[in-house]
Each structure stands twice: as C-alpha cells, then as structure tokens.
Amino acid sequence: MRSISAGLIFPLLLSAQTAAPTFNRDIAPIVYKNCAECHRPGEAAPFSLLSYQDVAKKGKLIAAVTASKQMPPWKAEQVSIGYRDERRLKDSEIALIRTWVQGGMPEGDAKSKPEAPKFSSGWRLGEPDLIVEMPAAYHVPAEGADIYRNIAIPLGLAEDKWITAIDMRLTARQVVHHVLYFSDADGKAHSRPSDGPEPGYSGMGAGANASGLGGWALGAQPHFFPDGLAMPVSKGSDLIIQYHFHPDGKPEAEKSQIGLYFAKQAPDRRMTSIQLPPIYSLFSGLDIPAGQKDYVVRDSYVLPADVDGIGVGAHAHYIGKYMKLTATLPNGDKQTLLEIKDWDFAWQDRYFFQKPVSLPKGTRLDGEIHWDNSPENPRNPSSPPIRVTWGEQSKDEMGSVHLIAVPKDPAELKAIQADYLQHRNKMARERVMQDPSFLQKIRELQAK
Ligand code: HEC
Incomplete structure (x- = not known):
C-alpha cells in the first residue's frame, strides 16, 4: 500500500515544484508592468523594485500590500463602466506573488526574465506648445509637516487658448507628492505677496478666482483629453500650481517646468x-x-x-x-x-x-x-x-x-x-x- 501511494504522490509533488513561480518568469513581468513606473530611482516611491534583490528584500511586505490593495495605489472601486489606465492587479497576480513569497522567492532561470522597462526622461507627450518655469526654486526642508504651496506663473498668452494636456518636469521629484493646476483669469495671482521667505502662498485653496485644470499625482501619466476635448484658458491668465511637498529627510529645491499642450482649434463640445x-x-x-x-x-x-x-x-x-x-x-x-x-x-x-x-x-x-x-x-x-x-x-x-x-x-x-x-x-x-x-x-x- 505504502509504495503505491508514494508512487502516486511523488510525481504530483514534482510537477508542483516545476510550476512554482520564479522571479524571472512570473514576478518580474508583474512588477515591471505595475510597480516600476514609481518604484525606480528618481521617482517618488521610497525604494526601487527593478532587480531580483530589490524585490526579494521586500518580498513579505510586497505580498501584504498587494493583498490589501494598498499597492499599486488606486483608490476607486471597480465599476461596471470601467476606467482608463486602471492600476489594479488581477487576483491571480496577487496569488502568484503570495505563492512566490511563501515558496522562498526563487529567482529562476535568467533566460526567462523579461527586459526591464525603459522610461524616457523627456516630455512624455512630445514637445509642449508652451513651457513655463517656476520663477524661483521652492526649498523644502529635510524634516517637518507636509507643505501645501501655491506658486503662480504668468502664462503671457496674447489670445485665448485650449489646453489638451499638461505635463511637468520636476527637479526634486522625491518630495513632490502631487500638484493641482489652476488658471487665474485675472492674471493677478503671481503678484500676490508671498507669506514667508519662499515663493508663493500657503494653503489648500489656490484663490477665489482659481479654476481647476486637473493635476498630477504620483505615477500618473499625462494624457490628452479624449475626443478633441480641451480646457479653456483665457489670455492674460496666470497658471497656479498647488504643490503638496512631503519632506524626505534631505533639504531639496523644487524648480519645475510645466509643459502646456494646446488644441489647434476650439473644441466642438465643451466639458x-x-x-x-x-x-x-x-x-x-x-x-x-x-x-x-x-x-x-x-x-x-x-x-x-x-x-x-x-x-x-x-x-x-x-x-x-x-x-x-x-x-x-x-x-x-x-x-x-x-x-x-x-x-x-x-x-x-x-x-x-x-x-x-x-x-x-x-x-x-x-x-x-x-x-x-x-x-x-x-x-x-x-x-x-x-x-x-x-x-x-x-x-x-x-x-x-x-x-x-x-x-x-x-x-x-x-x-x-x-x-x-x-x-x-x-x-x-x-x-x-x-x-x-x-x-x-x-x-x-x-x-x-
Ligand atoms: C503610482 C506610484 C506607485 C505605484 C504604481 C506603486 N507604488 Fe508602491 N509606493 C508608492 C509610494 C509613493 C510609496 C510610499 C508610501 C505612500 O506614499 O503611500 C509606496 C510604498 C510601497 C511599499 C511600502 C509600504 C509600506 O507600508 O511601507 C511597498 C511594499 C510597495 N509600495 C510595493 C509596491 C508594489 C509591489 C507595486 C506594484 C504592484 C507598487 N508598489 C506600485 C508608489 C507606487
């Protein structure tokens, strides 16, 4: 009896073993696709997830934060209509990570490892129609509470324009958690006196006349609006950028460039x-x-x-x-x-x-x-x-x-x-x- 059951079980164990997930074959594709855009040098996530060592070192934590859906960050529940660019792991992917961690995190065969993703450092939507820059750097101290700061920049527009996308290039990405963009049609926000030695003014309100133009959050990819839609910005407007700075242990200086993309013509339909x-x-x-x-x-x-x-x-x-x-x-x-x-x-x-x-x-x-x-x-x-x-x-x-x-x-x-x-x-x-x-x-x- 004994030998029969052992004979039955042994091949099963063996096949389970060969199917056990490895980093190179199973985990790297998940991490490259869903985590690396933020978890790489110079991005806001606190550590890279690019190599086997990076991922194995954090293996248990990764299994926990993917199971709890804390990562990748995406706060909206799934709705039947579906959202664009949804950041969400499949249940099977979450299970695969768990099994890999429980199985001792084997690295696997180097030949099965996909190529690491490439990220461009230029403007992600191509050359913008207008690039403006913060007039002076904002100095974020090494420590302390989060900072909400509004910085206004005159756009110098001689005519009304339609914005189809906004992107930004940061100099201290590690401390910029997110920004919100506003336009100030009066063009007065940039002459508002700053409170304190740093440029801009504090608070979560950009000003009474500010109208929202969307924002940039960690890891968010810039997009053109669908269907030729665009946001109006009138001549003489200021652009107000509301920064959420999060001190990261070292003093940093942020002096961003903002790229604006304009529609060739006024859209047929307005939002x-x-x-x-x-x-x-x-x-x-x-x-x-x-x-x-x-x-x-x-x-x-x-x-x-x-x-x-x-x-x-x-x-x-x-x-x-x-x-x-x-x-x-x-x-x-x-x-x-x-x-x-x-x-x-x-x-x-x-x-x-x-x-x-x-x-x-x-x-x-x-x-x-x-x-x-x-x-x-x-x-x-x-x-x-x-x-x-x-x-x-x-x-x-x-x-x-x-x-x-x-x-x-x-x-x-x-x-x-x-x-x-x-x-x-x-x-x-x-x-x-x-x-x-x-x-x-x-x-x-x-x-x-
Ligand atoms: C959009 C950017 C972004 C993406 C995508 C992302 N992360 Fe993160 N991750 C962060 C940031 C930022 C933090 C720092 C904590 C915070 O601000 O929430 C973080 C923190 C973590 C932590 C530490 C959590 C803790 O409690 O200490 C782990 C582990 C982690 N991420 C794993 C992952 C994994 C695995 C993926 C992919 C499945 C992923 N992240 C995708 C931005 C991202």
Whole structure:
C-alpha cells in the first residue's frame, strides 16, 4: 500500500515544484508592468523594485500590500463602466506573488526574465506648445509637516487658448507628492505677496478666482483629453500650481517646468463639471463633532439635458473617508460612477471612463461624502480629535465628488451651467437663512 501511494504522490509533488513561480518568469513581468513606473530611482516611491534583490528584500511586505490593495495605489472601486489606465492587479497576480513569497522567492532561470522597462526622461507627450518655469526654486526642508504651496506663473498668452494636456518636469521629484493646476483669469495671482521667505502662498485653496485644470499625482501619466476635448484658458491668465511637498529627510529645491499642450482649434463640445455638493460642501453646514466616526453630507442634482459622462473625481482633506457618486437614469437604472472606500488625501486622481457614459436628461446624480473624525482614524491630523468645520487649512475639511460632463448638444452648455448655478445658489440661500452669520464667511472668501 505504502509504495503505491508514494508512487502516486511523488510525481504530483514534482510537477508542483516545476510550476512554482520564479522571479524571472512570473514576478518580474508583474512588477515591471505595475510597480516600476514609481518604484525606480528618481521617482517618488521610497525604494526601487527593478532587480531580483530589490524585490526579494521586500518580498513579505510586497505580498501584504498587494493583498490589501494598498499597492499599486488606486483608490476607486471597480465599476461596471470601467476606467482608463486602471492600476489594479488581477487576483491571480496577487496569488502568484503570495505563492512566490511563501515558496522562498526563487529567482529562476535568467533566460526567462523579461527586459526591464525603459522610461524616457523627456516630455512624455512630445514637445509642449508652451513651457513655463517656476520663477524661483521652492526649498523644502529635510524634516517637518507636509507643505501645501501655491506658486503662480504668468502664462503671457496674447489670445485665448485650449489646453489638451499638461505635463511637468520636476527637479526634486522625491518630495513632490502631487500638484493641482489652476488658471487665474485675472492674471493677478503671481503678484500676490508671498507669506514667508519662499515663493508663493500657503494653503489648500489656490484663490477665489482659481479654476481647476486637473493635476498630477504620483505615477500618473499625462494624457490628452479624449475626443478633441480641451480646457479653456483665457489670455492674460496666470497658471497656479498647488504643490503638496512631503519632506524626505534631505533639504531639496523644487524648480519645475510645466509643459502646456494646446488644441489647434476650439473644441466642438465643451466639458463642464458638476460638483456635489457645490464648492466642496461650503453650503452644507459642515460641522463635524470631535470624535464622530461617521459624518455624512449628501447632495442630489437632476441633469437638465442629455450629457456624456467623461470622468469623475473627488476631493476632501485628511479625515474624508468614503465617497460615492451614482447616476439614476430616468428608466430607473442605477450606475455607480465612483466609489472610494478608503479616501487618502495623498492619492487624488481623476478617473476617466473607458467610453463616455450616456446620461439622459432627467438622470439624478447622488453624491455622498463621509468623514471619520474619531481618534481611531490614523489619518486624523488632530490628536485628540477636534471639532472640524469647512475651511482651506489641512485641519479644516471640505469635500465633494464631481462628474466631468459634455453636453450631447453643445448649444445646451450654458443652460446646464445656469441650471447647476441655480442649484448652488439655492443651497447658499438656504444656508444663510439657517445661519445669517454665514454671509460674512462668504464675503471673506470672496475678498480673498
Ligand atoms: C503610482 C506610484 C506607485 C505605484 C504604481 C506603486 N507604488 Fe508602491 N509606493 C508608492 C509610494 C509613493 C510609496 C510610499 C508610501 C505612500 O506614499 O503611500 C509606496 C510604498 C510601497 C511599499 C511600502 C509600504 C509600506 O507600508 O511601507 C511597498 C511594499 C510597495 N509600495 C510595493 C509596491 C508594489 C509591489 C507595486 C506594484 C504592484 C507598487 N508598489 C506600485 C508608489 C507606487
């Protein structure tokens, strides 16, 4: 009996052995494709993942952070519509990494190792139409809290332009966690006096007249907008770049170049952003008691015309926790456009749909933002927690989700924007009715 079973089991063991994953054949392709863009010298990730030694040294940690979906960083849950350039490992890939680590991390046959990925150091979308540079370097100290700094640069545009993409080249990439771009149509932001010896001005707000132009987050690849879409920037505008600097143990100097790509002609259709609640919940009476685990703000808006949904995004500060944006179509079908279960201020991406999502007139958008102001929230900047209200500093909060939409009929753009403005103004009026002192806050913000 014994010899029979041994005879049966032995070949099984043997075949399991030959199939055991190796770095060169199985793990390197996963890491090169999904990790190396950030985990390589000069990029913001704290260590490289290019060689067998690099990866084996961190093997256990890699198995843990891929299983928990902390890496690769991608905060949006999977939705049926699908996003472009989704950074997500397949379950089979996560399992393969686990098996490899449990199996002692064999390196395997050098012949089966794929070529290491090549990354270009030039402008990734080709030569930009306009390159501007920070007038002076910002010096990031070796240690200390994260820094939010707005730097304004006059663009010198003699005519209105349409931006199809923005890219940047950093001099101290290790300390730049992400940036947000804004335009300031007045062109006055660059003459605003700086607070402190370094260029620019502090805070998470770029200024009252700043309109968002997207941003760059760690590892994000620059893109041209799909379907000839572009963002307007008027002549005489300043570009404002809001930096999130994260000290890395050594003093660094950041003096970025920003490359702008312009459309040859004005696009046929224009994008508009529907933000719920408006102005990052300014009118939602945000008042989060110290210690409250789940504080929610909701807002709904019914589309007054047919649009194509192009993409979605979200914003909150540190104690934002959960966000969701759904669309309920007039026929009752409900679609999740965005769901973030574990908001992390450090990873604010915009998520573009693989294909435009058709949202007919009468579709109801429902947005919700949850905050966790409990001491158990590891991202809570206040210990013990404090009462938190709406504001632009990092200990204040704000939050919203938004849909980037393109009207099916370009002629309806103005009507959609006017209708959305009514929604916003109605909320503002209701807020002032509940709390007359709120008018003062609005005036102060407008004065900025
Ligand atoms: C978009 C950039 C990016 C990509 C892609 C990426 N990482 Fe990271 N990774 C980072 C950054 C930045 C950190 C530092 C921690 C942070 O800021 O979240 C990090 C941290 C880590 C850590 C340390 C975590 C800890 O808790 O100490 C591990 C391990 C890791 N990454 C593994 C991976 C693996 C494996 C992949 C691919 C499957 C990957 N990363 C893909 C940017 C990235």
